[in-house]
Amino acid sequence: MPRGYSFEQIGITEAMIATYADAVWELSNNIQIRRGDPIRKLDFTDFETQRPDLGMSDAQIAAVLGLTRDQVLAIRVVTEVRRFRRRNYHRLYELGRGNRFRADRYVAPAERAGFREDALALRAAVRFDPARVAEFVRAGWWGSDTLARWLTSRATEAGARTALSAPEGDLTYAELAAQVERFAAGLDALGLGRGDVVCVQMPNIPEFVVAYLAIARLGAVMSTAHMPYRAAELRTLLAHSRARALICLSATKEYAPAVAALAMKSGLPALDHVIALGDRVEGAIPFVRLAGIEGAPPDDLVSAPVPADPFLLLYTSGTSASPKAVPLTYQAMLGNARAGVQEHRIKADDIVLSAPPYTHLFGLYSFHLALAAGATNLLLPVFTPPDLAQAIAKERPTVLFTGPAHLAALQKSGLLDGTDLSSIRLVICSGSACPPELARAVAAKLPNGRFTQLWGMTETQAGLYTRPDDPLEISATTAGRPSPGTEVRVVGPDGAPLAPGEEGEFQVRGSLMFPGYFDNADANAAAFTADGWFRTGDLAILDAAGNVRITGRSKDVINRGGVKYNPRDIEDLLDAHPGVMQSAIVPMPDPVVGEKACCFIVPRPGSAPALDELCAYLQERGVAKYKLPERLETVAEMPLTPTRKIIKGRLAELLAKGN
Amino acid sequence: MNERAPREAASDPDAAELKTQIVEYCKRKGALAVGVADLDAIDLVAPPGHRPRDILPGVRSVISLGVGGQTQGAWTVPTKAFAYFGSTEGRAYTIAYGCSFFIENRFRARSVYCPPDMDPEGGARIPLQSLKLHAELAGIGARSLAGDILLHPEFGYMYYASVFTELWLPPDRPLDSNPCPAPSCVEMHRKTGQTPCMKFCPVQCLSGDINERGEQVEMRYDMAKCAELTQQYEAVPAMLADAFAAPDGPARERALSDPDNALLWYKMSVGSGGLLAQCFECMRVCPIATRAPLADPIRRATAADKKA
Numbered sequence: 001m002p003r004g005y006s007f008e009q010i011g012i013t014e015a016m017i018a019t020y021a022d023a024v025w026e027l028s029n030n031i032q033i034r035r036g037d038p039i040r041k042l043d044f045t046d047f048e049t050q051r052p053d054l055g056m057s058d059a060q061i062a063a064v065l066g067l068t069r070d071q072v073l074a075i076r077v078v079t080e081v082r083r084f085r086r087r088n089y090h091r092l093y094e095l096g097r098g099n100r101f102r103a104d105r106y107v108a109p110a111e112r113a114g115f116r117e118d119a120l121a122l123r124a125a126v127r128f129d130p131a132r133v134a135e136f137v138r139a140g141w142w143g144s145d146t147l148a149r150w151l152t153s154r155a156t157e158a159g160a161r162t163a164l165s166a167p168e169g170d171l172t173y174a175e176l177a178a179q180v181e182r183f184a185a186g187l188d189a190l191g192l193g194r195g196d197v198v199c200v201q202m203p204n205i206p207e208f209v210v211a212y213l214a215i216a217r218l219g220a221v222m223s224t225a226h227m228p229y230r231a232a233e234l235r236t237l238l239a240h241s242r243a244r245a246l247i248c249l250s251a252t253k254e255y256a257p258a259v260a261a262l263a264m265k266s267g268l269p270a271l272d273h274v275i276a277l278g279d280r281v282e283g284a285i286p287f288v289r290l291a292g293i294e295g296a297p298p299d300d301l302v303s304a305p306v307p308a309d310p311f312l313l314l315y316t317s318g319t320s321a322s323p324k325a326v327p328l329t330y331q332a333m334l335g336n337a338r339a340g341v342q343e344h345r346i347k348a349d350d351i352v353l354s355a356p357p358y359t360h361l362f363g364l365y366s367f368h369l370a371l372a373a374g375a376t377n378l379l380l381p382v383f384t385p386p387d388l389a390q391a392i393a394k395e396r397p398t399v400l401f402t403g404p405a406h407l408a409a410l411q412k413s414g415l416l417d418g419t420d421l422s423s424i425r426l427v428i429c430s431g432s433a434c435p436p437e438l439a440r441a442v443a444a445k446l447p448n449g450r451f452t453q454l455w456g457m458t459e460t461q462a463g464l465y466t467r468p469d470d471p472l473e474i475s476a477t478t479a480g481r482p483s484p485g486t487e488v489r490v491v492g493p494d495g496a497p498l499a500p501g502e503e504g505e506f507q508v509r510g511s512l513m514f515p516g517y518f519d520n521a522d523a524n525a526a527a528f529t530a531d532g533w534f535r536t537g538d539l540a541i542l543d544a545a546g547n548v549r550i551t552g553r554s555k556d557v558i559n560r561g562g563v564k565y566n567p568r569d570i571e572d573l574l575d576a577h578p579g580v581m582q583s584a585i586v587p588m589p590d591p592v593v594g595e596k597a598c599c600f601i602v603p604r605p606g607s608a609p610a611l612d613e614l615c616a617y618l619q620e621r622g623v624a625k626y627k628l629p630e631r632l633e634t635v636a637e638m639p640l641t642p643t644r645k646i647i648k649g650r651l652a653e654l655l656a657k658g659n
Numbered sequence: 660m661n662e663r664a665p666r667e668a669a670s671d672p673d674a675a676e677l678k679t680q681i682v683e684y685c686k687r688k689g690a691l692a693v694g695v696a697d698l699d700a701i702d703l704v705a706p707p708g709h710r711p712r713d714i715l716p717g718v719r720s721v722i723s724l725g726v727g728g729q730t731q732g733a734w735t736v737p738t739k740a741f742a743y744f745g746s747t748e749g750r751a752y753t754i755a756y757g758c759s760f761f762i763e764n765r766f767r768a769r770s771v772y773c774p775p776d777m778d779p780e781g782g783a784r785i786p787l788q789s790l791k792l793h794a795e796l797a798g799i800g801a802r803s804l805a806g807d808i809l810l811h812p813e814f815g816y817m818y819y820a821s822v823f824t825e826l827w828l829p830p831d832r833p834l835d836s837n838p839c840p841a842p843s844c845v846e847m848h849r850k851t852g853q854t855p856c857m858k859f860c861p862v863q864c865l866s867g868d869i870n871e872r873g874e875q876v877e878m879r880y881d882m883a884k885c886a887e888l889t890q891q892y893e894a895v896p897a898m899l900a901d902a903f904a905a906p907d908g909p910a911r912e913r914a915l916s917d918p919d920n921a922l923l924w925y926k927m928s929v930g931s932g933g934l935l936a937q938c939f940e941c942m943r944v945c946p947i948a949t950r951a952p953l954a955d956p957i958r959r960a961t962a963a964d965k966k967a
Contacts, residue, residue: 002782003780025883029784029785029882030881030882030883030886031880031881031882031883032806032807032878032879032880032881032882033877033878033879033880034802034807034875034877034878034880035876035877035878036875036876036877037801037802037837037874037875039700039704039792039795039796039802039833040795040801040802040833040834040837041833042700042832042833044700044703044704047703047704055882056706057706057707057708057709057781057785058781058782058785059706059707059708060706073781073782076782077782077783080783080784080883080892080893081892081893081896081897083883084883084886084887084892084893085887086891086893086894086897087894087919088862088887088888089888089889089891089938091861091862091888092738092739092742092861092888092889092938092940093737093738093739095737095738095861095938095940096735096736096737096738096739096740096741096943097735097736097737098735100859100940100944101859101860101861101940103863106861
């Protein structure tokens with residue numbers, strides 16, 4: 001409404017605005033050109049000739065264009081409103097304090113890369129109880145930790161210290177940081193950025209670590225695929241995680257991951273890049289090309305990762321139709337690891353060896369601890385008993401992360417006795433509850449070290465552990481006490497906490513806890529109690545001192561005619577039988593009593609124990625009759641997870657097929 | 660060049676004395692420079708509707724005064740903070756306001772301080788009067804390559820205010836020479852084609868040419884780009900339009916109250932008005948604005964003592 005008149009009164013139409021907008025824009029003050037200095041020189045003739053270029057009043061423009069002044073006013077103001085960009089002032093926020101504007105370096109906030117839709121969907125799954133968050137921050141369990149900050153600190157404070165020790169050579173923290181910067185720049189050049197999921201399927205080699213830290217440096221999220229996974233598993237993981245890139249080997253001895261990934265790429269709309277380490281693969285981006293990019297990724301506020309960011313998306317059952325994907329944030333994971341450094345007493349001069357793969361959270365936990373402490377990671381690309389024994393003997397690690405299955409394999413291959421373990425001052429054993437006899441046997445072989453156990457899950461990282469000073473009997477028979485910031489309880493079928501000594505469902509909550517499964521509402525509904533406790537699925541007994549003994553999995557309980565029992569104790573006894581290498585008991589359906597116990601064994605070479613013999617052996621050791629296995633199956637090897645836990649579900653499937 | 664006879668005799672001793680008293684009053688109150696602009700010259704440049712007589716029909720003189728003085732520290736603060744340092748213009752208005760009372764009380768001539776704001780009938784970005792024109796004709800500033808911002812060879816960058824009075828005062832002449840571009844800027848322009856103000860403008864709204872004698876040949880100023888950066892006239896209606904077009908409640912809430920817009924509401928309600936209002940980068944890098952001989956208030960005081 002110019003000067004009180006409506007557009008209708010002065011005859012303004014959209015057609016008129018469109019016709020004269022450019023002319024009014026140019027003749028007004030919006031663009032000004034002055035030649036010489038006519039006013040100061042009082043040269044008004046010259047000034048008059050320049051008036052159209054200097055900017056005219058609305059009345060003067062009206063006279064030139066054959067419009068009324070009010071029409072010009074209306075056209076000018078409407079045009080300015082439509083053309084002027086808003087929020088252009090943001091660029092001023094970067095100026096002052098000696099900073100000068102550089103047009104060639106400036107990218108407007110609106111033009112800077114943001115989170116993609118998939119990344120936002122993942123972030124939407126990261127939701128914590130606000131009251132607990134305030135508590136975690138106040139207590140210091142959640143801090144300022146990010147992998148990028150940790151790496152920068154290590155490279156700055158102790159750049160010459162060895163970060164990675166691998167068969168192909170060592171890398172100092174300074175060298176590692178430089179490689180990470182280059183690879184991050186390479187990933188950035190591919191358009192990967194904050195919140196994007198990048199899947200990594202590689203063994204424990206330096207390139208895994210470089211990729212992991214580079215992904216984190218960009219604020220992206222690493223998902224992992226275990227090395228034994230093939231196309232079917234990989235497809236499920238890549239589809240569910242909406243991974244934008246896969247970093248893998250060009251080929252292994254029996255498989256070509258990069259080729260397989262490229263073949264499935266057309267069915268995975270989110271997957272933009274396959275990055276292959278090794279021989280050149282047509283269609284894949286060579287890992288070495290990205291690693292060779294000079295420079296650094298952008299370091300502005302938009303892309304800097306922060307502790308609240310999710311940085312890992314790990315799968316607990318990646319091969320199922322309904323994958324359980326666990327998003328993990330720096331605050332929860334690295335806060336837990338930071339506390340773990342103190343509790344496990346990891347020092348900068350430690351050499352940390354992880355038998356489990358880095359594709360598994362237990363392997364990553366070992367890496368997180370070593371990075372937090374500035375220690376050396378001794379890389380074992382693939383576990384075999386001889387390789388582990390050789391690495392220990394030759395490289396002299398001081399801290400060994402291992403699963404009971406690794407130790408059992410070492411023991412049963414005879415290498416536990418023949419390997420010099422004198423360098424080891426601490427064993428941290430996790431993955432499943434360690435049979436006490438095995439724990440004692442390992443502890444006895446450590447002249448200078450302590451054996452400890454740790455309980456954790458992908459959802460929690462390290463929830464319980466025994467401490468280095470704990471008596472062996474505690475470390476051999478329990479998973480220890482909660483890590484800082486962690487609360488635990490054992491509950492009965494009614495959900496009420498049980499007294500010490502009673503077996504029940506083991507539940508956890510605290511600052512270490514994951515926020516919930518990504519894109520799996522059913523799993524989330526089943527995983528948490530109404531008051532926020534995570535149902536671990538484990539059975540446990542709490543002792544009076546607060547130590548927790550993990551006694552089995554609730555889904556492994558056998559319900560024989562209404563009498564339920566946990567077969568774990570029986571498995572421990574069977575594992576000690578001279579003719580048995582490994583055992584597992586699973587329920588088998590029975591039309592009369594509901595379920596009976598079926599025992600699977602891997603016999604020792606030259607042995608073939610029969611069911612009767614094993615039952616007699618168990619009864620001699622006080623096992624009640626109703627707990628005795630009623631069927632025996634002999635297998636050449638157990639189906640194992642990447643952390644070498646027995647997959648009892650597979651055994652149940654075998655049983656069903658056999659029937 | 661137009662040579663025009665002044666309306667009154669320039670040598671009128673009484674008028675000269677009155678002018679001296681007025682100048683002294685303004686300087687006593689904090690003005691750095693004071694001059695009288697030629698009214699006829701203003702009329703030749705200012706478009707109809709924006710001439711002094713459109714405000715005060717009986718006006719016979721236009722007094723222009725300038726204030727300034729940023730500390731060296733002020734030139735180093737973040738731009739978002741420096742934007743508020745522009746409030747020194749308020750000091751100029753206060754002096755002009757007092758000056759008009761001074762003239763009325765002392766000399767019995769109707770006077771008014773010139774409203775510095777927009778012409779409500781003129782739409783956005785059209786002022787009632789050009790204070791810059793008054794100052795230039797009064798000889799207390801010359802047009803620079805930085806979007807016609809006025810600079811003074813001794814006082815650098817100033818804020819201006821004007822007084823219109825029915826008292827006749829002998830007009831001053833514009834400055835004999837233009838301090839812009841400074842020798843260092845001429846040298847830089849010769850090497851790079853840009854002066855500091857051109858190079859460091861955050862929206863690159865400035866360009867221009869300098870001749871071999873180091874004088875301005877052409878000044879090009881994209882005022883629209885400059886205004887986009889520093890003025891927010893269009894922000895509120897655009898925000899409301901966004902809210903109307905929002906697909907759902909949360910998007911509407913964001914459109915109205917995201918952090919930027921919430922700040923805008925604050926500025927409009929209880930804050931200090933304009934969001935940033937000015938950017939000052941061209942002046943921050945200007946050797947005349949920041950290092951003119953008497954731009955520094957301390958040096959100015961020392962110079963005044965010596966003169967006394």
